[in-house]
Amino acid sequence: MRVPIGKLIVSLGAILAVGTLPAQAQVSERQVAALVEALRQAAPQTERAKDGLYSDWQIMPGNIPRWSKSCIGRESSPTEFEASPAVARSVVTCVVRDVLKEAYSASGNNEMLAVRRTAAWWMRGDPSQYNSAAIAEYIQKVVTVYEGQRGTAAVAPQAAPPSVQRSSQSSEFDRYMTAGYAATQKRDYETALLYFQRALDERPTSSYAQQAIKNVEQYRTGTSKDASGSQSQPNPQ
Numbered sequence: 001m002r003v004p005i006g007k008l009i010v011s012l013g014a015i016l017a018v019g020t021l022p023a024q025a026q027v028s029e030r031q032v033a034a035l036v037e038a039l040r041q042a043a044p045q046t047e048r049a050k051d052g053l054y055s056d057w058q059i060m061p062g063n064i065p066r067w068s069k070s071c072i073g074r075e076s077s078p079t080e081f082e083a084s085p086a087v088a089r090s091v092v093t094c095v096v097r098d099v100l101k102e103a104y105s106a107s108g109n110n111e112m113l114a115v116r117r118t119a120a121w122w123m124r125g126d127p128s129q130y131n132s133a134a135i136a137e138y139i140q141k142v143v144t145v146y147e148g149q150r151g152t153a154a155v156a157p158q159a160a161p162p163s164v165q166r167s168s169q170s171s172e173f174d175r176y177m178t179a180g181y182a183a184t185q186k187r188d189y190e191t192a193l194l195y196f197q198r199a200l201d202e203r204p205t206s207s208y209a210q211q212a213i214k215n216v217e218q219y220r221t222g223t224s225k226d227a228s229g230s231q232s233q234p235n236p237q
Contacts, residue, residue, distance in 0.1 A: 027104055027114075032097045034149035035115060035142075036089065039096065039122055042141040054078045055088040067091050096122075103127055112207040115146050131215050136181035140174055143208055173202040173209075180212060189220040 043058040054061060061078040068076035071094030072087070081088050100118050106127065107113035117127035119142040123135050130139060180195035193216050200209040 026109070027097065027101050031111070031150065032093060032100060034146050035100060035118060036093050036096050037149050038115075038142045038145035039092070039119070041145045042119070042138060044138065054082045055092075056085070057088065057092050059088075059092075064091075067095055071095065099127075110207060112143065113211060115143060116208065116211075119143070131212065133181045133185035137178055140177050140208075144174060173199050173206070176202065177209065177212065180216075184212075184216055184219070187219075189216050192216045193220075 040056045043056060045058075052061065053059060054064060059067075059081070064078050064081045065075040068074065068081070068087070068091050071091045076084075076087055076091070081091070096118065099121055100114060103114040103117035103121070104111075107117055113130070116130035116139050119139045120130040120132065120135065121127040123129075123138055124132075129135065132139075176195045176199035180192045180199060183189070183192035183195060193213060196209055196212045196216060200206060200213065203209060
């Protein structure tokens, strides 16, 4: 049985120790596969041919030997990792599976919150930053792709073809969520609540929008740390 990975360096360079995963965390392979693909599609692009990052997931070279040895039993070089999408996906899947399990437990088995926590870990090495305005756009992209992969996006009304309506709905939802986080960053909580509520109107079952509303209400009443406070930064590239 493979031991869960410890002290993994995430794709953008921050360091996080991953301990023993709780036994009660239940994660399906379909969920893992959907999140792996979401992280691939959401990976920030530097627009530099030689940016020092490898594979479609934009992984730091220092991670690759450790992750591959733990996950596939041998160290893979960054060059091999880059040249083999199958190896890259296998290793990323292994890493994401462990982190998602821990995130599931930390979120009380809330699927979408677990996804957001995992995305924050992947970007910053800190799952608690899942509601950070600084990485809101990235996390929202991960969530949107994940929902599409899982088939959990809101069902469109019959007034328009489902594919067209879903596309429009997703666009409006994303726009409201992004605006809400921008307002949160400025501590304009009334405006943020308005945007998040509009996002929830677009997608009534979205736990993402529901949590954002809850958090902003806490910021407004002073019962939670302000989202615009200090954030840990990834190591310089």
